[in-house]
Structures are given as C-alpha cells and as structure tokens.
Amino acid sequence: MFKVSARTILELGSELISSDIIAFYELIKNSFDAQTKNGVTINFDITLQRNEFKKIDGLLNRKEISLESAIELIVTALDKNSIYYKEYFEFIKNSNSLDSLNENFKIAQNNFNRITISDTGVGMSPDQLNENFLVIGTSSRKKDIDIAISAKSGTSPYLGEKGIGRLSVMRLGNYLRLTTSTEKSQEESVLEIDWEKFSQLDLMLDQIEIKAISKNKEKEWHGCIIEISNLTENWTRKRVDELIELEVAKLTDPFEDVRKRPKIFIHWNRIRISIPSMNRKLLEHSHAELRGSYSVENGKPYIKCHYIVRDAGVEHPIEEDIYYLTDVDLHGLLVGDKLNISLESLISIGDFNFECYWFNRQKLKAIDGIGNQKTARELQKQWSGIFLFRDGFRVFPYGEDDDDWLSLDRKALAHSGYSLNKAQFIGRVNISRIGNPQLIDQTNREGLRINDEQKLFIRILRNTIQERLLQFLKSIKKQYKDKKINIETIETDVNSLKKRADDAVKQLRSHIDPEGKEFFEDLQQTLFQYADFSKNAKLKIESVENDSLMMTELAGIGLMSEIIAHELARTAENALDTLNDLKNKEVSVDIRKGLEVLRGEMNSLSKRLRVLDPISIAGRQRSENLDLIEVIEDILDLHKPQFIRHKIDVQIIEKPNHKIMMPIVKGILIQIFANLISNSKYWLKIKKDRIISFSPKIEIIIESSPPTVIYRDNGTGISVENKDRIFKAFFSLKEESKRRGLGLHIAKENAEYLGGKLYLDNEINEETSRLHTFILELPEAGNLENKK
Template sequence: MFKVSARTVLELGAELISSDIIAFYELIKNGFDANSQAGVDIEFDVVLTQNDYVRASRKIREAVDEDVSLEQLISSIEERFLVGASDHARHTYLSELRAATTLDELLVAMERAQEKANSITVSDRGHGMSRDDLVNNFLVIGTPSRKAGVDVALRSGEANTPFLGEKGIGRLSAMRLGDRLQVTTSRAGDRHENVLEINWKDFDRLDAFIEEIPVAPRTGVQKSDRSSSGTRIRVSDLSGNWTAEKVIQMCNEEFGRLTDPFVNARRRPRVAVVWNGTRLDIPAMPRTLTDAAHARVVGSYRVVDGQPLLTTTVEVLDLGFEHPPVADSLTQELADLQSTLIGKGDEVSDAALLTVGDFSFEIHWFNRRRLSRVDSVGDGRAIRDQQDQWSGILMFRDGFRVFPYGEEEDDWLELDRRALRRSGYSLNKTQFVGRVNISRTKNPQLVDQTNREGLRETPEQRVLLEIVRYSIQDRLGIEMRAVERAHKSAKIDLSEAKNRVEELRTSARVAVGQLRTVTPKEGRQAVIQVEQTLLELDEFARAAHARIAEVEKESRQMVEMAGVGLMVEVVAHELARATQNSLRALERLRGAELPEKVASHLSTLRVEMISISKRVRVLDPMSVSGRQRREVFSLDALVRETMDAHESQFARHSVRVELDLDAAVRIRAVKGMIVQILENLISNSIYWMDMRSERESRHRPLIKIAVESNPPTLTFEDNGRGVSAVNRDKIFQPFFSLKDTKRRRGLGLFIARDAAEYNGGSLELSEVKNSETGRHHRFVLTLPGGDR
C-alpha cells in the first residue's frame, strides 16, 4: 500500500497552478459547478499591501536605534492603510498592532495582522455543501463524484456537461493565493453553516504523512435564512502584493478572457470582481472590433451520420488596395480530410477524424501595419487599441477558457514560426482575434492536462490543431494571395524551386562521384550511363532556367515559368533518387566475389538509369527549342511515350494502365504543354490512388486513358479518391490543394488547364460521378485537330 507524504498536497498544488489567474479560474469553475445562477463574486479586502508591509517592518527594525515611539510607528502604519478596506479588516489589523508593548512584539503583531486582515473571498450562491460533503468530497483529493457525473452525461449523449471540472484537485488552487483557507458553506435547509479551515503550512513537514495533519469541518453559526445556500472560500495570509492597479490590470487582460468574450455580455456567465468595496469593470469585446477585421475565416467541424464534414468560409474584405470583397465557402468530406490533415503514412489514424467530435471557430485577421498608420484619434485608434487588447486565438470549452491558448507568449498553432518561412501577408498570432469552441460532451477526447498547460497530446488534439492551422494558413492565406494576384501586380516566386533543383543536381553529382569509387570493372559502363544522364539533365535544367528568365517579363509567361520550374524539380528529384538508390545497391558490392551477385545489382542500376533517361527524353519537347512551337503530331503516340516513361513508377505503385487509343487522331499543339498536362494528371492520380490503397486493402490502382476524334478528346480516369462535387471548379484554382502539407502546392491543375486553353482546347472535370465513391474521377481534355 502506498503512503502519501503531507508535502504531496503542496506539490500537487504547485504542479496544478502556474499563475494567479488559473487559481481564480479553478475557484470560479467550482462556483458554476455548484449551479450558482447568480454567478461568482471575487472580493479583495486588503488593508496593507505586501510591499508596504515590508517597508514598515524595515522601519520598525531601524527604530531600535532611534527615538521613535510605538504610537508613532503604529500611526505611520495606519497612514498606509488602503482606502476602502472593510471596517472589520481595519479593526483586526489595528487590534493586533495595539496589543504590542515592544518593538519586537510589534514586528510579530504586524506579521500576524498581515496574515489575518488581508483576504480574497470567492463566493457563490450554488447548492453548497453539507458536513458530509466536506468530509467525503472536498477533503478527498481526486474525488470521483464529478467524474462519474460527466461520464454519465457522455454515455447518455447529453448536450451539456453537468460539471466544468472533474479531476477533484482544483480546490488546491487556493494555496496559490494564500496559505490559509476557510470554507464556509451550507445547503438549503441546513440550520447552521459548515466551516472548514486549512493552514497549508502545516503540510510542509518533511516527516509527516497526510493522515497526520488534522483537518476536519466544524459547525458554524446558525443561519438566519434556512432556505439559503452557497459557499464562501476565504483565502488569507496572502502570497502576492495585491494592489488596485494589479487587480484592474487582471480584469482588463485576464478576467475578461476567462469566459467567451465573443458572446453577448448578457449571456456570459456572471463574474464580479470587487476591490476594497468598489466593483471593477470586466471588459467585453466590442462587436465593432470583429466587424472591422480585414479578413476572416469561420469554420465548423461536424460528424454527421458517421462522416466528418469541415465547412470553412473565408472573407477577404480589405487588403489595403482596391479590390471587391471576396467570400468563398468550402465543404470537405472524409476523403479530402484524410489527405489534407493526415496524408500518406502519417502517425495519426483516420479514426481520430471521427472521435475528435464537433467544434467550431472564428478567426479574424487584422493588417497591423495598416492599423499602425491610422489617425491617433477617433475610431481608427479605438480599433487599434482593441486589437492590441484582444489579440490571440483563444480556446473555450463550454464557454470557459482553456489555458494557455491565446496567451501572449503561447504560439499553439505555430503561426509565428511558419510565418517566418513564407512570403506575403503576415499570418502571425498577433494579427488575429479569434476563438475555438469545444465542449466536454462533444469532444470527450480533448481533455486538459492536469497542470492546465493545454490539451493532452492525443490523435484528436492533433486533428484539432491541424484543422485550425490549415484553415488559417491555407484557406485564408491562399485566398488572400489570390485576391492580391487578381487585383494587384504580383509575381510567382520560383526562387525556392530553383534552389531545390540546384541542391538535387549537386546531390546527384556527388552520388556519381561515389559510384566511381565503389563500382567494379564490370559496372563501369553503367557509371558512364549515369554521367551521360546527368549531363542531359544539366543541359535541360540550364535551358529551363534560361526560359524562366525570359518568361518573367510577361504575366502570360509567368504560368509557363511555374510549369517549367515544377517539372525541372520533378526530373531532378527522380535523378537524385535513382542515382542514390543505385549507389546503395553498389555499396553492397564491396568485398563481393561472386560475378552473379555483381550482375544482379548492376541490373537494378541499369533499370533505374533507363527510367530516368526516358523521363528526360519525354520532357525534352518542353525545352527552349520546342516549348512554344506548335506542330502536328499523333496524340496516341504521345500518350504511349509518356506512359512508357512512367513504367517503373507504375510498377512501384502497383498501378495497372488501360489504354483505348484511336490512332487516327492528330492534333496541332505545343507538344511540351500536352506532356505537361499528362504529367500533372499522372502525378495527382498516383497520390490519390496511394491514399485509397493505404485505407482499402482490396483496392487495385487503375488508370484509364482513351483518345477519340471529332473533336480530338483525351479522357483520363483513375480509381483513386476522386473529387467532391463542391470542389469541381476549385481544383483548377491556383494554390488550391487538398493534399497533405508535405505535398501541397496547388499549381498542377491550374497550369494544366492554362496549357490546354493556350492551345485552343479545354480541360474539365467531368460531371459523371463514380458509382462506387459518388465522386468525380474523370478529366476530359479537348484539343484542336491537326488540320488547323
């Protein structure tokens, strides 16, 4: 059997409570858990501040060598008494002081007065506690009573939780505020009040066990009204230096955020703070603040009939230049959410998309540079000051704050870190005013850590973070950049892609150099093939970069620049992958003596190099010499050549290809652009078919391509996850992507459609739905004939 030391109580309190506001938060929640319809009152009754007490004590010690009387010292202390302290508290303080007959006694008396007279009282008019309740619940650390009530609510599917707290240790928060606790409580019908007093210092004995510390309730005074009920928690021997300025600041910055400030003030749970008899204002967030936002994203996540749905609405209202207001709504279903939030091979299971439960959020963005330039008076300044006061993205459970989300030093969505890595509009945490709403019954897996330092790390917690982060960084951020591109001069920045290409080319050169040192004589010819392939890629990449420099001059050619950049990166990546795989294969040849083993590994190397050679040859029409030249060619031959180049990739992903090609179809177009369209369709198909294969063991990836005449038409269809009806047009928008963060670019289909239109054709997602998935899988590319 475990034995618990008395100091464990102090350790629990120290671990649980990291700040004064969390201590108040725990005590306030207890009041509402007691079903207090009148809310909770917090009353400060401070006669002398801690700092003045220290100064007065120093003055008393110095008076030993001076000719100062006790009366003079007591009078000087009384002169420092705070205005508004209660008569009872003042009388208590003075009585202690006047009982002293020497300076030493005065020091002791002053310490005793400081402990007794100054207090913080948290009271409610809830159902209160009987003596049995005090013994069996309040004095039982980790009591299961509230947890049992919450569990019943969860099992029965109730909309609201019966309790905000359930761990049974929140009562220890009082020790953060002071060392002495007095609980006065009663239920309706009780004749007397029930009183419990605790001195937390008693638990600081190193050799004592918890059962050795005597703590027991007693019967208090008789009640004047037996029908009354409620609880008063009085904390004395205060720990902090409490002043009016400090409490006012807490009201403005802390108490105003304890309950949801977005809710109408009349509907918010009532919390009243009184400083020495004067009630202080707890500010409510004005609706004019969120109405003045420059952009926002509002979202709801729901599980309907066992299927998750994320609906987000983005509004871009004022980016600082002339543009019409833009609003865009998007609903994402299970297949989209699996990819966007989890991706391929991620640690989070798909089940978390269901078990996370329903929640909602609204996040308002402000351009702080614009706010800093507004007039120093009037409405502009008011909005700026309000945004400073309420900045941050807060989280509320059943209307009450979840700490520390939204604190100034807390970057729970990693917005600041991510903002440093991207260009464009600043999306750091100080730009936002927002909230995320969860509940205990709808989100049972989103549970606070015991120390109130955020939610426990669970798959559901990660899904919540990813949804909110995605809604800000991708939904809101991309829409803002789209408005900027449409209505303000902008350029597509490919510097990062070019740097990445150069890194991959360097990596490939290093790999070839190492191949020389480990390859036996029998494999020298394969190394020469690798070098030749690398030279071809270098020529191709240099030509592509030269083309990028040319097309930067015109907006029409910016699209081409992006397409060339992306394709160069794909080729460079494939070359680096193949050479590095080959290097690993040849490394295994060190010390090998069997010619058969050498031949086997060299065979692997040759297959890899042949694959890369095909890719480079297929993409050669995109070079400077062929990029813009329209020519008449056979569409079926181009399709076969392109698909052959992916033979190795299809084999790795177990993809079966069915071709139905009309050999009589000839078109007049820029061959490189048609290749680019096919490449983007293939790339997307591989991703979405992989997504489905990971989740469905019986899935067999399949790509179907048909070419028909009159007019020349290419139909591309796969059996991957498909596209939902609401996203049929969105997938062609620049930077819109439903892939996971590692693969999310959102340019492929935008460039493919643009290439089709440039050649006088069109690229659409067919209205036909797949009978198995209920989603769209078929792309239709229409092109002009070869007789034009």
C-alpha cells in the same frame, strides 16, 4: 502501502495550479458547478499591501525606527476603504514595545488581508465536505460526466472533473476558511486549513488532522464562502485591474452576448471593478474573417469554411470564398498516406466550430463607436489571440501572448514575404466536454493532452486559419496587384471617356429644347474641369513618387555620411592630439608608441573612407557573393571605436559553425546595422544615465535557414504602444538635436529592398515590460538572385 508526506500536497498544488488566473479559474468553475444562481463574487480586501508590510517589517526587525514612528508609518499606509481597517488599526495601536508591535504587525497582516470567493450555489453538507472537498482527485463528477458522454446528448453536468480545484487556495494564501451550507439545512459547516503546516519535512499527510465543524446559521443562506488569508502575493489595485483586463475578461467566451455570459463580480476594497466586454464593432472592421465548422454526419466528417476578405493590401472589391472538404479530402489533407494518426480520429474528434478575424494593424483605422486609430489598435491588441473555449469557459493557455499553439508566428517567420501572425487575429474555437470527449485538458491546465484527436484538431485549424487564409489573401493580391492604378492608362481612359461624353452631349443637345442650353454648358464645363484635374493629378503623383524616392536615397546616405563624418573628425582630432604630444620629443619609445597610435587611427580612417563607396546610390545596388557572418563581423568591427568609447559590450552570442554564403548588397546591410546601432547607442546611453551601475550590451544571433539576424540590446527598449510607430518616417522620441525619425524607416525599406523584412519581435522583456529585439529576415540565396 504507500505513505504520502504532507509537503506532497504543496508540491502538487504548485505543479497543477501554475498561475493566479488558473487558481481563480478553478475556484470560479467550482462555483458554477455548484449551480450558483447569482454568479460568483470575488472580494479583494487588502488593508496593507504586502510590499509595504515587508518594508516596515524590515525596519522593525532591524529596530531602525521608534515605536511611535512605526505605528504612525503603519497607520498611514493602511487603506481606510478596507473592511478590516479598524480591526487592523486596533490590533497594532496598543502595542507597548517594538517587539510586541513586530509580533502584532505580523498577525494583523496575516489576518486582515483577504481574498474571498463566494457563491449562492447548492452548498455542501458536512458529509460532502469531508468526503468530497477533503478528498484530492474525487471521482464523483467524473462518473457523472462519463454517463453524459455515453448518452451523447445534452451538456456536461460539470465544468471540472479532476477534483484538484481546492488546491487553488494554497496558490493564493496560506490560510483557508471555508463556510458552506445547503438550502434546507439549519446549520453551516466551517473548515479551516493552515497550509503552512504541510511544509514540515518529516510530517506525514495522515498526521495533520483537518475536520469541519458545524454551527447554527445566523441567517438564511446557502452556497459557499472561501476566505483566503496570509496572502502569498502583493495585491494592488493596478494588479487586479490588469488581471481583470488581460485574464478575467477572457475567462468566459467574450464573443457571446454579455447578458448570457456567466456572471463574475469583482470588488477591490468595496469598490466594484467592471469586467471589459468585447465590442463587436471591431470585428466588423476586420480586414478578413472566416467562420468554419467541423462536423460528423452519418459517420462521415466534413469541414466547411466561409472566408470574407475586405482588404488584402491592394485595391479590390470584397472577396468571398467557401472552403468545403469531405472525408476523403480530409484524409488526404490531414492524415496522409503514412497514417501517422488514426483515420478513426477523424470521427472521434467530434463536432466543433470556430471564427477568426484578421487585422492588418497597419491599415486599421478609426472606428465609429470605438474611437480613433490608436484606440482601435489598442482594442485589437487587447483581444488579439485565438482562444479555445470548452462549454463557454477558457482552455488555458491557448490565446495568451506568449502561446503560439497554432504555430502562426513560426510559420510567419518561415515566409520571406506576405505572412500572418497570431497578434493579427481575434478568434475563438468552441468545443464541448460531451461533443469532444477526446480533447481533454492536461492536469496542469497547460493545454490539451497530446493524442491523435488533439493532433488532428491542431492540423485542421492550422490549415484553415493559416494556410488557407494566407493563400486566399495572396491570390487576391496577385489578382489585383497588376490592376493597380496606372497613370498613363488613366490619362488615356479619361480622354476617351471625355470624347464619348462630348459626343453624347452633342447628340442630347440636338434632341432637347433650346431652353436647356445652360444645363448642357454646365455639364460640358464639368467634363473639362475633370479632365484638367486628372492631368494635374498625374503630374502631382509623378512628382511625389520621384521626390519620395530621392528623399529615401538622400536621407539614407545623409545619415550614414553623418556617422562617418563624425568618426573622421574623431580620427583627425586624435591624430592631431598624438602629433602634439610628440612635438619637441626625440625619437624614442614614446614616439614609436605614439606613431603606432597614429597609424591605427589612419587605418581606421581608411576603413571609414572605404565605406563611402558601398553606400553610394550606384555602389549600394551591387551584390556580391559573401559570407553573411563575415560581413556582420566586419560591420561590428567598423563600429568598434564607438563601442569602446561608449563602453558597450557587443557580442555575436550564437551563429552557425559554417559560412552562410549568399549574394549580399553590402552597402544596404551596412546602413541597416548603422541605424540599429545608432538607436541602441542613444538609448543605452539614456539608461546608463539613469542607472550608474548599468552595463550596456548588444547581442546578435545569426541563423542560417532562412538567413536571419536577431538583434537586441538591454537598453530602455520600445514600448508596446510605439511598436508600429517606430518604422514610420519622421517618428522619433530622441531629443530635438538628434531627432530625424528616418533611421528605422530607411532600415526597414532597405530590408525590403533585399527581399527581406525588419521588424520588432513581440517578446516583452520581463524586466522592462518593453520590446528589445529586432529581427532581420533575409531571403534565401535564390530569392535574392531573383531580386537582383
């Protein structure tokens, strides 16, 4: 017979309840499974934040503060809005020594900071409390759900079935007090658990006695109240706000009418915090959308998708397409001839539906009823992701920022041109426990269990969302890109239309009374003005295009020339200093050393002069078959004096063990890196000024297939809000004397000239909560040859 140690419960809880939102999710679902009538209420009653407690506790332990000062410091830090403020205050104010204050302080902190989850559900009787709540992995709900699945009708009687939700409380705090009562009972049951007892290494599970007690009700009520104290995390209003905005708002299906969604109420120290709802006006302004359904009728599966594209990146009318596949199509598309997943899974997967809205964030504009462009983009970012909902509740972690469950980003990186990524989507997929019995959560809530149905499910969504939508967008772009405005054609068309209009006016004049002469003269004058406007517009467009091209070329060379000029000046100054040091000295060891320094500076000067040729307009168009790794190493060597001077540690931390031979326009690559390095140098210096012990670093990773350069530094990073702005011409956050705002704009255009792209990776640095990584994707050798 197995024996279970007490600490196994703690290990089980930490493995299965992996985050705070999962803990709240499990407790919220339990309340709805208990048929709560008025929703679920979560109260954060935080009298003293944990971080403040630790700071003051440290002073008390080290006895670096007087008793009076310590009490005053504690009282000042308490939140007077907390319902436990007076109790906390009374508990510590009468302490007569630092030792007693230290002890009382810990007790007060554990007791008077609480998270409470309450509902008005059916509650539990004493027997149910002992036989169900205190049994890990109960089977009662699973049996009821299996019966409902067998009946193949209705909805699931429960959201949860594994019987592990009660482990969620230990994620949030070390002490639990649960009070529950049923509607007709005159008593309420109270269960208290100190989870810290379970941490004793030699204690077995059956040695910890936990038993509910019953007492008479003081008032009529039914439901469940879970009070969690001795909290393990530092809870602040800001943290709760972020939890609500980023997680709780998406816990239930945000696409549904807010009035129909399960009710969740959250309070911070008696102040209610509203839960954001998604504004569907945003979806109406998406650049493309699709609605799809997968169904099985009479044993035959089929899929139907309706695509609407409003803006594929070129001028075009709204395009629509219906995507319909039968069971044979699905077999060929999703299963294939190798049958690596079973054909039966096409039926056993069950019915589901989905809708997705795609946004080209660069073209997302102000929306009436939402706000300006910035507000619209922020709103799209807030709701971005393709979420999976089962019976209206979220399936984690699908849709989270760092989750790419449909491999949209991976596929986007594989495309050298037009591509889609998960940050561009807002979408949902709806499944149900009864309709999709094989799509089951993993026990740790980290996605669906991997089986044939799950594999098929992912393939269907990838095909319809990523591949099919991308193909449709590309086809529209290809169809209309050759129909873009042609100035010469417009001029011819306008002249032709003017002639036809003149002829029509003459014919009309002959049939109209002379009194209408003034009308026709106005009409003819309007035609003349339009023709003149068209002519001037043509000249203006040509001028703007030429000026824009010249500006880009000259600005690129200008920026690079300034960098080189700076290095030339430094080299000349160092040479002069060396010669001055050697003046009036005999030829000796010192002179020879000085001459070696001078020779090194002259070699550096020569190298910089050689750079001028590949960045010239003519020179930089020439491609050579070079090793990408060697070119990058040469570029870094070129900047080595800067790195040494600014004490920047620059390393290629990962690269293939073979050459990457490809046609390379070296000058353009030099410019791209020069601008990246220039930005890094500036912001690394800013961070060094702020943190004396900071060690500046630049790290580069080179990948071969496709040729990709990942460039990152450990500087201040780029805020998420400015992610799209940094590549815009003339946007800069540098000080005025260094502010040009063309570097990254030119670098991005240069990358596109090479047939690649330069962009910011979406990964947010945990330390800075900002973006630090640029990705330069270069085309395969054949694609670059075509670009030439």
